Amino acid sequence: MRVADFHEASKAADRLVDKWQEIAVVRRRRGVISMVGAGTTGLAGLVTELTVGPLVVAGGAVSVALAVAGRRKDGAGGRRTQLGSRSLAWLMNGDHLVTAFRDARLIGRDESLMLVKAPRHDGAGWALTLDLPPSRKASDVIGKREALASALAVDEVRLIVERVRGDDGHAGRLALWVGDADPYAAEPVPSSLASAASWDLWRPVPFGTTARGAAVNLPVVWTSLLIGAIPRQGKTFVARLPLTAAALDPHVRLIIADGKGGKDFRPFEQVAHRFIRGSREADARRLIRVLEECAADVADRFDRLSEMDDELCPESKGTPEITRDPAYGMPLTMIGIDEVQNFLGLDVPLDADNPKGKRIGGRICELLTYIAKTGPAAGYSLILATQKQDAQVIPDGLRGQLGTRFALKV
Template sequence: MNGREVVSAVLEGEFVNDQPSRRSWGQRLVDWWQRSPRVPGVLKSRRLVVQAVKDLVVAVLRSPFRFVGAVVRGLVVAARWWRSWVRVADYRAAAEQSEKLADKFTDIRALALFRWKVTGAVVVLAAVVVAVLDLVYGHRVLWITGGLVAVALAVLGRRKDGSPGRKPVLAGPRTLTWTMDPQVLVDAFRDAKLIGKDESLRLVERATRQGDGWAVTVDLPATRKAADVVKNREALASALAVDEVQLIVERVRGNGGHAGRVALWVADEDPYGSPPLRTPLLTVERWDAWRPVPFGRDARQRRVDLPLVWTSLLVGAIPRQGKTFAARLAAAGLILDPHTRLYVADFKAGKDWYAAAQVAHRFMAGDEPAHVLTLVDWLVELVAEVQGRYRRMQDLDDEVCPESKITPTMSRDPNLDMPVTAIFIDEVQIPLEDRTPLEVQDKKLTAGEYVGELLTWLARKGPAAGIVLVLATQRPDSKTIPSNLRAVLGSRFALRVMDWRDSNIVLGEQMNTRGYDSSRLLATHKGVGILRPDGETTAGADVLATTVRTYYMPNEDWRAICARGRALREAEGTLSGHAAGQDNRPMLDHAAVAKALGTVAERTTEVEVPEPLASVVDYLGDDLQPGGRDFVPTAELVAALDVEPTAFGLRMGEFGCRPTRDRITTDDGVRQVRGYLVADIRAALTAVREGAIVDGEVVEDDH
């Protein structure tokens, strides 16, 4: 064809240039600007540059007012100094201290008259000089003289710590002036005793608007810890003249932080006062259980997601604070994944969980002993299921099962039959307190004890096999939730509770000393709680806990999500158990489960520690262990436990803890105070657990 060859196919290709591209001088300048240590950090970010320009404009606009204020303060300081000088205050004070004022009175009076004459002479001489210069050079002399005097007074009246007469005795109302004047923030830290009088802060980032509040990042002085600022958030809020719910204090961690870097955010108003937001799950067609579930928003309106797979969740609160709503939010994400299997036990026996019956593999609602026994059967079934999954994992190759953990692919493979399985128990204190007698492998125990052992085993070994445990209770006390069960529950969410002890039971030991105490939440803040996640959240992997306002999901939204979850399961063919009308009794192997739990062996009964020793032990926490504190002041215990001092001392004496005196270091120096040796408290706890002391009485051995 005209001497040309026709190419039958055109292959795709890419032009490769072996010569490295030369960077323009502009790109090199930008790289140098970003990396150079000589360029201030404020000039390396567009946001910080904009904020710096705003700060400069504000400073320029405020400078006339600040100058006038400094001149007035300087005039006051100068007047006070002159008055002290003309009255010979130093000479008079020395005479009074030496008790010779009467003898020196004549000399003091003569010196005072002389200084009055010097003052008059200086004033007259200055007036004459200014008048002569004004006649010679004109009125500009008056302007120059007035300007120089004003500058001198402004320098004399500049704000400086320790200078007398520069702070009014009765100040006006405190406001968020620190957003304009960082010195106010420094004063607030000093007032809260977070830094010393001679120490200051270093601004990492100036105060900027973020959302409906102001954010600032500061570095504390050397040896000062950000953890102490978090712990004393209430004192800092008082110094800043805001409610503590408006103040968010976080330690900056990771590559951009250190132990002394603090990020502050102060809301303009109560961040939880606005109406709650609906859950975003209403707008999604389906959800992936392996993704964290949308749980709520923090005070800065940042979304907080809750991971559920490979962990467990404990929700604790007093009644009518949003406990069930929080548990249902966790369930909603799993309901919208058709490859999950749900067990729902509602011991409240209300309508809150009724809609979940159309998607649950196992479902019941009731608070009778028969329902507790049904729960026992479910838990036995799940323990056997976990054991079976681990056995099947041993036969899988490393590509399918790289570790002894369930994977997303494994959970969706119908041939493996290992779906993510979640069990939700509302009002878990009811089955845990049930006293129905049981006999397991010739061992007698109550149903509540058996439920506690089964839940503990599932919380310890179930997550890696795809078992998610979600427990909700309105009685988060040490008698209801066994300590060995609480120790293995990964994520914690504490809404408002009665006191710091209940808060620590939900969140963990000594969390109140770290600044996290859900008993301080307001009663009007429904659905607001402290979340301590097990794993990384949107707030960051290094965040210990955060205050969250859960999304709002009323019953109509809950029913809509459950109906959508049922439709997804019907389409995927994963509807089973109760929801499919196949509510068969589980196949139980009590012998294998008893062997796994160790109930065949001798069981040790945990002795209940009486008050106030139990509260003291809870308060000390890890400090009770060897290597912790050696001495704890009585005043500290009385204030922390909110007890009457005399009765507290008598009760502690019954346990063999006698008060003694020791020296402690405070902000005012070393002081000698009364208190208790931690070794004595540790010995009393051991004696109680060994049965040597019962409710404050020593039990003598007859042998």
């Protein structure tokens, strides 16, 4: 370090007076070293010239001059290799957090952050709440989570960035959580459904846990669920969670069509009202008959609900009392179809005598769309799982009615 560097650093820290004597000592020491170095170099050059010759001295002088001229200066280009690695240090020093936000270009060089809640250990990680500078948006930080993770020197799977909403939040308030380790490398968390003797489907279904260990419950009444994932990514496991809850409720009617045709859903066959395995033409035609039966039941339920007393049915839709009473014959009904694309894409004429008429896949889509649109109020829910959930596989008329969607790797 040069004396000038020492002087500038002390001046920038408003400690020039405190460091003045120390700077003077360094200056004198450097002066003595420079004189001794220059004298030694001159003497060595003279001895070399007398013993070897002027050519070696001249070559050495040119090499030294080139080395001085080509040395790396502050701000200049060039490479500098350093051993070691960056580490997560912002929890110990708020200045590092500000620097990380600046490096990720989330705030300006002259802007800072305001800690609303100091860092605290929360579960298997650290959490804190902060306010961004005025006009900076939390949504922009969430969109650049990977850049922030790089600036913090942490894997992005360990970083959770959420906007704080409600009375305690605003558009510029963020909640950060950084896991002590990769939360997805831990042991799987057993579902509470595995040990449940029964389940009331009117309650949200245990669906999983977040990286922070918080339980996530999924409502399945009044909505339908679309699950998307490429093969071998857990699509079937996800679909079986709400279907397991339905199987554990003795008041629920379960209808399952396994478009893959394996044995993933075979245990449900013991309790299902209707069970279809495979996606061959005969299986698809049977699914049409089952869905037509369901569509007719939906229409019939609305006719009966409209005639019920307002105290029993105040909003012309099913209630727990109505769906659990066998006298009304309107149980909650869950329709689960795995690999639904195998049925929707079946390009076979519905009527063998009319090759250019409606296709089997189109008829299935038509029936599912009707049930998805009108069925929830009558106690019907759809659970559809597919490998690709774009408009070419699931038309917008059907996809737009599926209010809950969950994607793994797609």
